[in-house]
Amino acid sequence: xxxxxxxxxxxxxxxxxxxxxxxxxxxxxxxxxxxxxxxxxxxxxxxxxxxxxxxxxxxxxxxxxxxxxxxxxxxxxxxxxxxxxxxxxxxxxxxxxxxxxxxxxxxxxxxxxxxxxxxxxxxxxxxxxxxxxxxxxxxxxxxxxxxxxxxxxxxxxxxxxxxxxxxxxxxxxxxxxxxxxxxxxxxxxxxxxxxxxxxxxxxxxxxxxxxxxxxxxxxxxxxxxxxxxxxxxxxxxxxxxxxxxxxxxxxxxxxxxxxxxxxxxxxxxxxxxxxxxxxxxxxxxxxxxxxxxxxxxxxxxxxxxxxxxxxxxxxxxxxxxxxxxxxxxxxxxxxxxxxxxxxxxxxxxxxxxxxxxxxxxxxxxxxxxxxxxxxxxxxxxxxxxxxxxxxxxxxxxxxxxxxxxxxxxxxxxxxxxxxxxxxxxxxxxxxxxxxxxxxxxxxxxxxxxxxxxxxxxxxxxxxxxxxxxxxxxxxxxxxxxxxxxxxxxxxxxxxxxxxxxxxxxxxxxxxxxxxxxxxxxxxxxxxxxxxxxxxxxxxxxxxxxxxxxxxxxxxxxxxxxxxxxxxxxxxxxxxxxxxxxxxxxxxxxxxxxxxxxxxx
Numbered sequence: 001x002x003x004x005x006x007x008x009x010x011x012x013x014x015x016x017x018x019x020x021x022x023x024x025x026x027x028x029x030x031x032x033x034x035x036x037x038x039x040x041x042x043x044x045x046x047x048x049x050x051x052x053x054x055x056x057x058x059x060x061x062x063x064x065x066x067x068x069x070x071x072x073x074x075x076x077x078x079x080x081x082x083x084x085x086x087x088x089x090x091x092x093x094x095x096x097x098x099x100x101x102x103x104x105x106x107x108x109x110x111x112x113x114x115x116x117x118x119x120x121x122x123x124x125x126x127x128x129x130x131x132x133x134x135x136x137x138x139x140x141x142x143x144x145x146x147x148x149x150x151x152x153x154x155x156x157x158x159x160x161x162x163x164x165x166x167x168x169x170x171x172x173x174x175x176x177x178x179x180x181x182x183x184x185x186x187x188x189x190x191x192x193x194x195x196x197x198x199x200x201x202x203x204x205x206x207x208x209x210x211x212x213x214x215x216x217x218x219x220x221x222x223x224x225x226x227x228x229x230x231x232x233x234x235x236x237x238x239x240x241x242x243x244x245x246x247x248x249x250x251x252x253x254x255x256x257x258x259x260x261x262x263x264x265x266x267x268x269x270x271x272x273x274x275x276x277x278x279x280x281x282x283x284x285x286x287x288x289x290x291x292x293x294x295x296x297x298x299x300x301x302x303x304x305x306x307x308x309x310x311x312x313x314x315x316x317x318x319x320x321x322x323x324x325x326x327x328x329x330x331x332x333x334x335x336x337x338x339x340x341x342x343x344x345x346x347x348x349x350x351x352x353x354x355x356x357x358x359x360x361x362x363x364x365x366x367x368x369x370x371x372x373x374x375x376x377x378x379x380x381x382x383x384x385x386x387x388x389x390x391x392x393x394x395x396x397x398x399x400x401x402x403x404x405x406x407x408x409x410x411x412x413x414x415x416x417x418x419x420x421x422x423x424x425x426x427x428x429x430x431x432x433x434x435x436x437x438x439x440x441x442x443x444x445x446x447x448x449x450x451x452x453x454x455x456x457x458x459x460x461x462x463x464x465x466x467x468x469x470x471x472x473x474x475x476x477x478x479x480x481x482x483x484x485x486x487x488x489x490x491x492x493x494x495x496x497x498x499x500x501x502x503x504x505x506x507x508x509x510x511x512x513x514x515x516x517x518x519x520x521x522x523x524x525x526x527x528x529x530x531x532x533x534x535x536x537x538x539x540x541x542x543x544x545x546x547x548x549x550x551x552x553x554x555x556x557x558x559x560x561x562x563x564x565x566x567x568x569x570x571x572x573x574x575x576x577x578x579x580x581x582x583x584x585x586x587x588x589x590x591x592x593x594x595x596x597x598x599x600x
Contacts, residue, residue, distance in 0.1 A: 022061035026053055083233030085328045093216055094335040098193035098231045100323040100361035101263035104133050104161040104315055105429040106275055108152045111310040113143040118307070119300045121292065122197075123166040123259065123283035126313060128274050131264055133161035133319075134283075136195050140300070149312070157430035162195055162261055163268040163319060168285055169258035176252035178243040183236055184258060191237065194358070195261035198227050198239055199291050203253040208294040215343050217246035224248060235325065257287050263322065275313040282308060317429070320418050321510070323360035345443045351411065358439060362432055365513045366415040367575050369453065374412045378453055378576055385562045392558060394427060394454035401430065402437070402451040411444070412453040414576050416514060427454045453576065455514060456556060460507070461582045462590060463553030464540045465566040472555050472564055475582070477541045479590045480550075488532035492593035498530045500588040507581035515575035520567060524550055539592075554579070 030053070033042050041049040086096055110118075118141055125134040141155040172182045184191065198211045214226045226247045228240040239258060241250050250256070282305055296302075303311070326334070337353035345351050351368040369378065382389040389395050413436070417428050428436075433452055440450060461475035482495065505511070506523045527536060527550075538551040547568070554571070555564035565571075573579065581587065 022057040025060050026057035029053055029057070082328055085331050086233045089331055089335045092335050092339040094331070094338050095215070095230050096326045096331050097357055098235075098237070098325050099190050099263065100194065101190070101192040101261060102163040102269055102319040102322045103362050103432070104163065104270070104319040105317060105431045106161055107156045107314045107316065109312045110141075110143050110150045110152055111312055112148060113150065113307070113310065115143050115145055117142050117301060119302050120308065121282055121302050123288070124281065124308065125165055125283065126161065126275060126278040126280050128270055128278045131163065131268050131270060132165040133163055134166055134261060135159070136162050136261065138300070158434045160431045160435055162192060163322070164192060164195075164261040164263040166259050166283055167262045168287060169260065171287060172256040174250035174252060174254040174256060176250060178249060180241050180250045182239045182256050182258065184239070184260060185236065186260070187236065190263040190265050192261040192263055193231070196229060196237065197259045199257045199259075200225070200250065201255040201257070203251055208291045210295060214247070217242055220247045222246065222248070231325070257291065259288070265322065269319050269321065271318040272316055273314065275315045278313060280308045280311065320362040343443065344445075345440060346445055351413070351440070354440070354443070355413070355415065355436065359436060362418050364416040364418040364510060366413065367514050369412040369414060369576075371410050371412070374410070374453060377574065378412075381456065381574060385556075385559055387559055387562060398452045398454065402433070409447060409449055410451050411448050412451055414453050414455055414514065416455060416578055418510065426457060428452070455576050455578045456574070458554050458573070458577050458579045459557050459582050460552050460554050460567070460579055462538055462551065463566065464538055464545055464547050464551050466540070466543065466545060470553065470564045470566060472553050472560050474540060474542075475553055479539050479541065479592055480536060481539045481546070481592045481594055482536040483534045483594050484532050485534040486595075490532040495530065495532050495593050496588055496591050499527060499591050502526045502530070503581065503584065503587050507579070507584055509580060512579060514578055515573050518554070518567065518571040518573055518579055520550070520570050
């Protein structure tokens with residue numbers, strides 16, 4: 001009968017193996033072998049047994065590396081590493097969206113132009129203090145008369161400039177493979193995700209053709225000139241062509257030219273009025289000239305360098321804030337919505353997801369309304385405050401520019417532009433609305449029409465209700481009095497700075513969203529957590545009245561006498577309402593720090 005001998009047990013926690021590296025594993029095995037005393041070769045470097053131990057130890061180390069990298073990254077809901085979640089969402093046919101450069105709305109006038117039609121060539125750019133802004137397509141405009149300076153309002157209202165300058169990828173000669181892939185080899189360069197253009201010189205046709213970007217090949221014909229664009233986990237773009245079953249396959253000898261917009265990033269943001277001093281240049285390269293000659297139709301008259309110089313540009317608002325590459329959290333939020341839509345826009349969620357992801361460089365937040373919502377909520381708001389909707393100028397403006405005569409089948413887009421603090425821009429500009437419409441039209445259902453409804457802004461400021469009346473003009477004589485704890489040695493200026501930071505963050509227009517809840521309790525609790533603050537009160541200087549804690553006025557600046565209220569608790573907002581704090585940049589001047597010498 002065999003006897004059972006006990007083996008030495010290692011006193012390790014269940015997850016202790018993940019703390020081992022190669023040398024620790026090797027030393028552990030050596031110790032076990034030495035304890036048994038059966039083998040001795042393991043102690044001699046170069047022996048067969050020592051070599052086997054090295055192989056085992058370092059193989060274990062490699063396996064542990066992959067285990068640590070992927071054991072918690074295999075699920076869509078848990079993955080945090082970009083390369084892992086990028087791989088996982090391939091199942092949903094979702095392609096992560098890369099960097100989106102800032103955009104610029106402009107006004108343009110023609111100087112000494114004869115009447116006729118003219119076209120600004122694609123990739124032409126304006127240089128402002130070393131910062132380029134480019135046209136991403138051919139732009140045609142009309143000059144109607146012989147005025148010395150003629151405003152080109154149609155051009156100004158329909159087109160945007162994109163921050164950056166176009167670069168040309170080295171020409172690729174095709175091998176004729178199925179689903180041939182060309183990589184834009186541009187590490188450490190910010191490429192705008194939506195401004196990559198692909199041209200192919202087809203050897204059989206001996207002519208250049210522009211290929212269109214498609215979300216996938218499955219719905220494309222075998223002869224379709226198209227490509228897929230994919231941002232890899234290494235942050236390089238792959239351009240993938242078809243296989244002659246879905247999308248045209250490249251023939252051997254075909255040449256591929258790729259032009260992409262290289263952004264300057266955050267330093268490329270400019271302020272109002274800077275285009276007045278810009279210099280203008282036309283893009284050119286030998287390959288680009290060939291492409292232009294093949295693509296140009298006979299009825300186009302391209303402007304030359306001197307004519308381009310005679311176009312006068314200006315911008316009344318600054319450029320928008322760029323959008324960084326989608327993070328893991330962004331992908332986790334957007335991929336399911338994209339999958340549900342199947343590249344068609346039908347539901348509210350479809351529209352909102354598409355707008356947020358594709359126009360993130362100039363859209364801060366968006367909500368989509370049906371015609372019933374528009375009538376039952378938006379128009380009802382104006383009825384409740386007893387004013388005609390037509391008195392809000394944005395309503396007739398949107399109806400004239402975008403709505404059709406049929407008013408029961410509309411989809412209303414309510415969006416907030418992405419703006420920096422201190423900007424005066426409140427509503428989407430016409431050119432921004434136009435670029436949204438042009439991209440949404442091919443994907444929407446044929447029975448629906450798109451139009452816009454602009455948000456209702458609500459101004460917030462310190463204020464105290466007196467004698468059952470609200471006079472928003474008293475905001476100018478209302479301050480926030482903050483009492484220091486009697487043990488605090490902090491300087492008053494330091495406490496003021498912390499208070500200002502709380503207000504700047506809470507009312508930051510980039511963080512603020514449409515609708516939701518005005519979270520009064522959150523800003524109050526943030527103030528109370530500041531070191532050195534015992535209590536605070538809202539104080540009216542002319543009457544010496546005060547309210548313990550915070551007290552705000554909130555009103556519609558267009559109808560201040562009809563829509564106003566005092567806010568001293570959390571307040572639900574309508575879906576189309578957007579809150580901002582009046583004169584936030586000078587708020588610190590309304591904060592008084594008072595020494596509290598009372599007994600504690």
